[in-house]
Amino acid sequence: MAVVTADDIWAVGAQVEFSGPGLGPDSTLAEHWNGATWSAIATPNPGVDNNDLWGVASVPGATVSTNNVWAVGDSTDGSGVEHSMALQWNGTGWNQIAVPAVGTGNNVLFGVAAVTSTDI
Numbered sequence: 001m002a003v004v005t006a007d008d009i010w011a012v013g014a015q016v017e018f019s020g021p022g023l024g025p026d027s028t029l030a031e032h033w034n035g036a037t038w039s040a041i042a043t044p045n046p047g048v049d050n051n052d053l054w055g056v057a058s059v060p061g062a063t064v065s066t067n068n069v070w071a072v073g074d075s076t077d078g079s080g081v082e083h084s085m086a087l088q089w090n091g092t093g094w095n096q097i098a099v100p101a102v103g104t105g106n107n108v109l110f111g112v113a114a115v116t117s118t119d120i
Contacts, residue, residue: 007035012053047075055111072109
């Protein structure tokens with residue numbers, strides 16, 4: 001969870017659909033607390049198979065700027081390779097931020113720490 005203020009809290013994960021005889025694919029999930037209720041907020045799902053968010057962080061002092069919440073995870077392409085995913089909240093929606101791949105195998109980000117707005 002990322003706590004910006006008492007009425008601005010984020011949680012991320014995945015939504016799994018029950019389709020056909022099995023589960024999946026996963027879709028990214030972001031929930032936002034506005035001080036009274038939780039709401040699901042639309043998130044990108046760039047992979048053709050599973051898309052998961054594993055971590056979320058807010059920049060200390062993020063209340064001065066609406067774009068200081070970050071989420072990370074992975075998306076799976078058609079050949080089953082997992083690619084790291086990073087999202088930044090812009091105040092009205094999530095933008096996907098390019099993440100370089102390491103090698104040719106799976107790349108997954110499980111956590112994120114935000115030290116400053118330029119040190120994520």
